[in-house]
């Protein structure tokens with residue numbers, strides 16, 4: 001425990017009460033009904049229940065529920081029921097009180113929410129193994145019952161992220177990873193944009209502290225310059241809007257460090273190459289009796305009289321709100337300095353919805369069409385969850401597809417609008433209307449032209465689905481759908497078809513054996529599986545069904561021979577798989593084969609020595625035990641983490657931002673270990689550098705020269721492609737650390753024909 005100075009109790013009591021007072025003040029300032037009584041009762045009950053317990057930071061535990069309630073009230077705009085539930089959210093989980101007690105004292109509405117929160121708590125901070133994919137599933141199920149459960153859960157997570165510095169380092173990564181993987185996308189889907197941004201930024205700060213600092217510094221040093229651009233840009237806008245007699249504000253919107261970093265990673269560009277760091281937002285109060293949508297367009301017209309409009313970047317989310325309720329008119333204009341600047345135009349009401357999402361809808365209480373969309377989304381999730389899937393993690397991915405996707409608008413033949421994720425195909429569209437249209441889709445008419453079912457759709461397309469009753473679902477379709485609904489329906493059909501085929505295979509095999517007077521049983525099945533070298537009996541039966549395996553005399557001879565000589569071990573499936581330990585680059589290069597048992601038992605012993613709670617140091621003495629993940633190939637000084645793979649008996653090093661690692665963080669958080677590098681250049685690591693430039697004579701020679709100059713560098717592979725006078729090459733090189741990569745890239749950039757050299 002950190003040594004904290006215990007404050008005199010009275011003083012502490014007062015601090016707690018002050019925090020509660022702030023909560024009440026915020027609640028009283030809102031336009032909810034004033035139910036101070038029940039909130040005060042919930043506070044007193046929770047305070048008494050958590051009495052004597054402290055958080056890791058040393059402060060009394062009750063400060064956490066109060067903070068969560070404040071977020072729910074002040075930042076999401078929830079009312080008394082939610083505030084009470086937030087105050088009580090850890091009582092059932094952490095104390096002796098039960099949901100029944102809560103129900104008796106505070107009624108069933110609050111008790112149900114607390115119960116929902118207790119169900120999904122899943123030991124995120126406890127020592128219990130947490131299977132986050134399961135937690136996520138529960139989260140979504142509960143959400144479809146009462147969305148307030150998830151809103152309070154997000155408040156809880158936000159407060160835990162804000163106070164993350166007092167957690168163990170290994171826990172920090174796990175919580176940060178989970179936040180980025182699960183909570184930020186949900187917050188975004190529910191329209192809680194401000195909270196989504198904060199969650200992402202906090203996660204980023206803990207996973208990549210140096211990058212975070214660097215971007216923050218760059219933002220500060222370029223601040224003045226942006227301010228000048230902004231002031232010059234908005235001066236004529238002010239004049240024009242004043243003339244319209246509007247009540248409005250104009251503010252500068254700066255991209256968050258996380259989204260800047262994300263863009264740098266995704267597009268392989270530097271901070272300086274990101275040109276949309278500054279955006280502008282106009283928020284207005286509509287005049288009495290004037291339609292707010294009209295006002296948006298009046299402002300739009302005024303702006304286009306001042307500046308040139310980017311022809312392809314106008315987005316009308318005013319007439320067609322996003323599924324999460326977001327409404328605004330986006331335009332991009334050319335600034336006097338020759339820079340494209342995005343302007344978001346919205347009313348105060350639209351602004352509240354953009355920041356507070358669903359909760360703001362309740363406040364404005366207008367039955368808007370977006371509520372129906374939100375219900376539709378929750379309904380889809382329910383449908384997916386109701387269809388049992390063998391692998392929860394698959395499910396997580398499927399649902400995440402829908403959480404992340406941005407949207408296009410597609411029309412039915414009757415002119416009805418459907419919102420689909422970007423990249424959706426005719427098949428997705430078919431499944432979104434009806435399963436029958438999907439499973440029997442033979443093609444589509446897009447804007448009256450005939451296209452295959454796999455055709456991607458564009459915003460504004462009018463789509464008519466063509467069906468055929470004879471058609472069967474095809475496995476390849478899975479590669480052409482992006483919506484969770486289509487994916488899960490196709491998978492369900494394929495599973496059904498597989499089951500039918502499997503019974504067909506079994507029927508054939510039974511008939512064949514019966515003919516030869518051999519009894520069909522699992523023992524025989526397993527022998528045939530080995531004989532035909534199939535990984536599972538299921539695969540064997542499928543191959544029998546579609547004729548890939550032709551049963552004949554060989555099978556009978558094998559079975560009869562084996563039956564007589566049961567001791568023969570000469571043929572086992574295991575012998576067929578060579579075991580290759582791929583560890584660091586040296587053993588991988590040797591490609592040495594070691595026996596399974598030897599390497600396993602020694603690694604098993606070694607794995608047990610890892611202290612999961614403190615930071616693991618990767619140096620010359622430990623590197624041989626570490627397995628460098630092939631998916632992200634970290635090298636020394638990359639922000640990395642370790643994963644103890646208990647089934648494979650390996651300790652794998654991933655980059656912190658690795659997609660694979662994010663999944664592991666969410667599913668096996670307790671096996672994540674914080675690591676830091678302390679290599680003394682005694683080891684080489686493989687990495688890839690992408691070089692792009694003009695395809696001129698001698699460039700390749702210059703590249704080779706540059707590589708040669710960095711004498712320690714070993715080139716493992718080179719892949720060059722040229723196209724229309726341009727080339728790009730992927731150099732696979734062995735290096736000691738990041739510094740060496742940077743030095744090499746800098747050197748390569750000195751070659752005139754080379755325009756880009758970055759690690760990928």
Ligand code: MN
Nearest residue numbers: 064089090156
């Ligand atoms: Mn909590």
